Each structure stands twice: as C-alpha cells, then as structure tokens.
Amino acid sequence: MxxxxxxxxxxxxxxxxxxxxxxxxxxxxxxxxxxxxxxxxxxxxxxxxxxxxxxxxxxxxxxxxxxxxxxxxxxxxxxxxxxxxxxxxxxxxxxxxxxxxxxxxxxxxxxxxxxxxxxxxxxxxxxxxxxxxxxxxxxxxxxxxxxxxxxxxxxxxxxxxxxxxxxxxxxxxxxxxxxxxxxxxxxxxxxxxxxxxxxxxxxxxxxSQPSRVISETSMSNQPAGRSLLQAVVPDVKAPIMFNGTGGPCIMLWAQNLSISLSSTAAWIDLAAETPTMTGSMCNSTNSLLVLNYASGYVLSFNMIQRFYSVSARNWFTLESVQLQSNGVTASFSGRRAIYAPAEYSYHCQTVSSIGDALLVQNSTNVNASQWRLNFVDFQIQGFSLANGTNFSYASDCAGFFTAGIWMGLLTSLLMLLIFVYGLHMIMQLNTMDRFDDPKGPSISVPQSE
Known part of the structure; x- marks a missing residue:
C-alpha cells in the first residue's frame, strides 16, 4: 500500500x-x-x-x-x-x-x-x-x-x-x-x-520579501552594437541612523543581525526587517540605540565615551547589547573587546556570542541563558559622525598579527636558527696541523713466544 x-x-x-x-x-x-x-x-x-x-x-x-x-x-x-x-x-x-x-x-x-x-x-x-x-x-x-x-x-x-x-x-x-x-x-x-x-x-x-529578483533591462535604454562588459553595482541597503536633538548621532550597519533563542533553534535575521527606534537617545557621553522590530524582538546597543589619560584621547566602548523577547531580556557585554577612538567608527567582520566570542552573556535569567547573537559585517558609531551623515574612519577588530602571519614568522625563525646553527658548525671545522710521515720507520710490536 x-x-x-x-x-x-x-x-x-x-x-x-x-x-x-x-x-x-x-x-x-x-x-x-x-x-x-x-x-x-x-x-x-x-x-x-x-x-x-x-x-x-x-x-x-x-x-x-x-x-x-x-x-x-x-x-x-x-x-x-x-x-x-x-x-x-x-x-x-x-x-x-x-x-x-x-x-x-x-x-x-x-x-x-x-x-x-x-x-x-x-x-x-x-x-x-x-x-x-x-x-x-x-x-x-x-x-x-x-x-x-x-x-x-x-x-x-x-x-x-x-x-x-x-x-x-x-x-x-x-x-x-x-x-x-x-x-x-x-x-x-x-x-x-x-x-x-x-x-x-x-x-x-x-x-517577507523575495529571495531572488531577476531584473530585465529594457533594450531601448541600451546602445546598439557591441559594448564592453560593465560592472553591475549591487544595491546596498542604507545604514540605520538615529537623529538626536542636534542631528544624526548614531549609525549602524550590518549584513546580518542574526539571533537565536536556543542552541538548537534556527537563526532569525533581523537585518531583513525595518525597525523603529523608539527609546533611543544620545549625548556627549552616552548613546543608546534601541531597535524595535514588528516581529516582537527588541535589540539595544549601549555605548559610552570616556577619556583615558594614558592615551590622552577619548575612546568609546560598546558596553552592552541587549535582546528582549516576550518580556525576557538577555544582556551581552562587549566592553573589553569592542572599542574604538571616539572620532572613529568600529567595524568587525563577525561579532558573535559563540565561538571566538566578542560578546559575553552576563544574564542571570535562566530562560535567556541559551540565547545567541551573530552579527556579520558589523559597523557602528555612536559619536562624532563624519559630516553628520557618514561613518568616520573605521577601527577594525582584526589585529595585524593574524594566526597565519604568526605561523609564517615562527616557521621562518625556525629555519633561520637551523641555518645559523649549520653555518656555526661549518665555521668550527679545523684542518690538522700535523700528519704522520709514511717514509719513517714502521712501528714494530715484539711478539712473545
């Protein structure tokens, strides 16, 4: 059957x-x-x-x-x-x-x-x-x-x-x-x-939106005859911008703002939705960006600007990221890892609470202990916007000495040590200053009967 x-x-x-x-x-x-x-x-x-x-x-x-x-x-x-x-x-x-x-x-x-x-x-x-x-x-x-x-x-x-x-x-x-x-x-x-x-x-x-959109270009807009291949500039979504009393003061852009409410649940990309920013605020020392989504999620970014006497300049840090759903809130701290000069923006290819985490969860709520965040191609600035509408120069999270560079340097150093040791051994070789005379009397060893 x-x-x-x-x-x-x-x-x-x-x-x-x-x-x-x-x-x-x-x-x-x-x-x-x-x-x-x-x-x-x-x-x-x-x-x-x-x-x-x-x-x-x-x-x-x-x-x-x-x-x-x-x-x-x-x-x-x-x-x-x-x-x-x-x-x-x-x-x-x-x-x-x-x-x-x-x-x-x-x-x-x-x-x-x-x-x-x-x-x-x-x-x-x-x-x-x-x-x-x-x-x-x-x-x-x-x-x-x-x-x-x-x-x-x-x-x-x-x-x-x-x-x-x-x-x-x-x-x-x-x-x-x-x-x-x-x-x-x-x-x-x-x-x-x-x-x-x-x-x-x-x-x-x-x-909510099509996953694929195939555009057809009208032939009337194209010149007749052959032409060189032209680069197609993809549509890039505009960054999220919050306007304070004195104009734009917070900007955020990310390719993906993915969240998950358990270790086994599927990821939800909030970047595909258009949020409202009710509850956001900014001043000379504090900036708070609150993203309210129609799906019921609320994502908050809290930034603080401080003066550090050692470097003699102002720095801003992303103190925390909060995710709220159905009245439950999870808080993720980024103070020790996410920071940049106050006049710069901060950029990182991946800001996540899993793996090599830049966000560390410090929630005490048991219901939110399994919540996860994963931001891809993430850039944020809460102070000193360039021209009021653009990101300033980005301070990237990627260090100069990556794992690949360290492996190459250590391998090169090991090979150099082997070469120096071999050269040292060769230079220590000396020729003999005296040789046996083959024409001299031979050595006789008496034999006892």
Missing amino acids: AEPRSSSRRMLMAFFAFFFAFFYTGSSTAQVPVVLWSSEGLPALAPPAAGHIVSTDQLTAYLTSAFGSGPRTVLLFLQDKLSKDDFTVFGGVFGNKQDSAFQNLEAALQSSSSSVTLPAFEWSGSSAIPALLQEELGVSPLLVDPDTLSHLSINSSASNLLLFNLPYCTSVHKSCKEVLHDNDEVIGKVLTIMKAKKIPYTAVYTG
Missing part, C-alpha cells in the same frame, strides 16, 4: 515544481509566492494566466470571500525570504521525496480539503501580507512558536492570527536546503498541534 501513496506524492511534487516553473516570467517586478490551505475548505480560484502577477486588490478580494463573516484562526508562516525558485531548486523535482525540503508542506497540501497556490504575488513591502490579514481578520498578529503554541489556549469562537517567523539562508553553519528543511519541520509541528487541539484553521505560507 505504500507504493501508490509514494507515487501520488511524487506526482504532486512534480506538478508543484512544474507549476512554479511554468509561471516564472523573469519579470523585474518583485514578487513572492503565496500558498494557502485550510482544514475546512477554501473558495475555488481559477489558475492565473501564464505570467500574471496577482495584485494586492485581487488577493484582498479573494481573502474576503474565503474568510467570510465568521471567526477564523489563521496560521501565517512568514519566511524572511521566499521565491518560486526555492521550490524548484529544493523541492525534489525528480520525484525523490527524500530529497525534498518541503515534505510536510507537500503532505499538508495533499491532505487538506482545498488549497490555493499563487506563484507570483506583487510584493510591496515586508509587512504587506501581515497587514492585509490583520485588516481582514480585525485582530493583531500574535508571534508564537511551536513550543508556545502547545501551551496556548486558543478561542476558536473569535478570530486569531498566529504568526510564525521562519528564517532564510542567513546562517553560516547551514545550507539553504537545511534551513528550508528546518522551516518545513516547524510547519509540520504546528499542524500536528492544531490537529491535536481539534481547532479548524487556514494556513498561509509566504515570504
């Missing part, structure tokens, strides 16, 4: 991959896929025409008819990034279910009473879909995880919007396929809990 089910699963995944590949148009418009399924049923929706991008108004009209007037419990699986290519690349296109990173999602679509797949939804911002669902349901999203959901009491007589944030390929320790597989495991756990609670639900799986 296992072979028909395996065959149908392979056919479903092959159709799923072909469906996304067929509607892929390579348009320069940013778009994300949206997958919906329900334990109760959804209104039928005709497949969109090839190349059609679903607008916000069209999705709003469909959700209005799908939710109706009664209460609904909606599970929003919001991944940091998602594109159609993720399904075709990591979805086990050739029918090998063990190779698919979306096994639980495939099973949910196959077992649900109805499902709707929108390969291309017009993306207008990271909060577009959460805001759309919040408006339709009339409730604010509640950020939860599988562990919290198992102990959460859900009132099915009222509308509920449960938000599950899923990371994308931002961790240096896992591949994209492993991250997507972990996200799929989270989806499976949540659906199992909802089934055990016997609560009807509607699930939505989508992305």
